[in-house]
Amino acid sequence: MSLANVIVVGNEKGGAGKSTIAIHLVTGLLHAGARVSLLDLDLRQQSVGHFFAHRRAWLAAAGATAPMPVEHGLGSEGRTLAQAADEEVLARFEESFGKSREGADFLVIDTPGGDTAVSRSAHGRADLIVTPMNDSFVDFDMLGLVDPVTLDLKRPSLYSETVWNSRKTRAAADGQSIDWVVLRNRLAPTEARNRRRLDERVQALSRRVGFRVGPGLRDRVIYRELFPFGLTVADLSPGIRPVAMSLQHVAARQELRALMGALGLPGAEGGEAIAAQ
Structure with a gap:
């Protein structure tokens, strides 16, 4: 049986938009015909889990259909498990990870905004790590x-070191690389004052x-309107x-297609059909 390609959405900083990216990757892949x-x-917080619970409820109430992923939680305890010892959480993750890869084309993993043992373990299993970053130093x-006087890049920071260690772990485990x-x-609709300086440091x-x-x-x-x-x-x-359509929605769909294309994922095609709906 083929195993799913593993996409980990990660960043140790909270509020970077990880869950928003994760749910859009999942729905984009689903509409491209992938098994997710x-x-x-x-x-x-369980934002992604809540999102798909809302999805089931809204579709049932509206009498509509839309594709759904196969969800593999770590257990029914939810927030109680968040207080458990690392060993228990890791054991649950190992079990769920193995099951969730079977029979799927893609496994999307949303990680918490912090450095946890289970997040590090997930990063080490990734084929692709996707890191959203707000337009800010x-x-x-x-x-x-960065140097506080010249703004020159000094060295990689905490999360870059996490990914570096994950790449070493993956290479040692099976010789595979992590993209x-x-x-x-x-990004704000208008050009931010510091964007060029930030672009240079990111590059x-x-x-x-x-x-x-x-x-x-x-x-x-x-x-934000569609999330609930x-x-x-x-x-x-x-x-x-569920909300009135506008040209902004067409632009948002094109934005999602560009995201999928940049990641090399299915779902980047079909712009004409999307815009015509």
Whole structure:
């Protein structure tokens, strides 16, 4: 039986948009016809798990259909498990990870905003690590440290070291490499004053530690509007339209397609059909 390609959405800084990226990757892959498994390792907040619970409820109430991933939780305890010892959480993860890869094309893992043993274990199993980063030196601080006077890049920071160690773990385990993509996420509609300076440091760090830079999702109202329904712009159709459509929704769909394309994932095609709906 073939095993799923593992996509880990990670960043040790909270509020970078990991869960938003994860749910859009899942729905984008589903609408591309892929079989998708899902693991939500943010045991305390469980935003991705809540999103798909909302999705089931809204679809049932609306009498509509949309593709769903196969969810593999770490147990029914939810937030109680978040207080458990690392050994217990890791054991649950090992069991769920093995099951979730079977019979799927992709396994998407959402990780918590912090350094945990289970998050490190997931990173070491990844084929692709996707790291959203807000357009700010505050977020960049988790990836690289800059000189406070010259703003020159000094060295990689905490999360870059986590990914570096994960790559070594994966290479030692099975000789495979991990692709790493940093997404410039939640860009404001207007050009930020410090964006060029930040771009230069991101590019410099990418050459130093070996990641690709891709487009994320802009800070659009539509992403927030659709979340409580458990829907994304990939789901919108004549039969699924919980909010009024606008040209901004078309732009958001094109943005999602660009994201999927930058990651080399199915779902980057079909722009004309999307725009026509």
